[in-house]
Amino acid sequence: MREEILNSLKNRPGVDGELLESLDLYSDAIQDILEFCNIEEDDIKPSFASLIKDLIMYRYNTLGVEGLRSESYPSVSFQYERDIPPRIKTKLRKFRRLSYELDV
Numbered sequence: 001m002r003e004e005i006l007n008s009l010k011n012r013p014g015v016d017g018e019l020l021e022s023l024d025l026y027s028d029a030i031q032d033i034l035e036f037c038n039i040e041e042d043d044i045k046p047s048f049a050s051l052i053k054d055l056i057m058y059r060y061n062t063l064g065v066e067g068l069r070s071e072s073y074p075s076v077s078f079q080y081e082r083d084i085p086p087r088i089k090t091k092l093r094k095f096r097r098l099s100y101e102l103d104v
Contacts, residue, residue, distance in 0.1 A: 001044075001046060001049065001052075002026050004049075005026065005049055005052055005053055005056070006020060006021060006026060008053065009053060009056060009057065009060075012057075015060065019060075020056070020060060023059075023060075023063075025055075025056045025059045025060055026052070026056060028055075028056075028059055029051075029052045029055035029056045029059065030044060030052065032055050032084065033048060033051060033052070033055070033092065033095075036084065036089075036092050036096065037092055037095045037096045037097060038096065038097045038098070039095065039097055043095075048095070050091070051088065051091050051092060051095075054087075054088045054091070055084070055088060058084070058085060058088065
């Protein structure tokens with residue numbers, strides 16, 4: 001699935017395929033999904049492909065602005081997401097498992 005996703009993203013306009021692979025954004029996206037959804041790696045199915053692409057592109061598009069909230073120049077202002085964008089979180093919630101810690 002990894003190669004299919006990366007090849008699909010390399011065909012998008014403005015995407016540097018070598019940079020995309022060298023940064024290993026795929027593994028980072030998988031880790032984001034595992035942590036947010038509280039699932040195991042074995043639970044990642046082909047139905048996650050769209051989410052993985054979204055997370056990879058989110059990370060790719062925010063390279064170099066990590067930690068910035070906003071920046072301003074004369075007559076121009078930029079604001080950056082600090083977390084997974086809400087539209088991606090909405091999709092992720094579909095797969096989320098709640099964990100319960102029991103005090104015994």
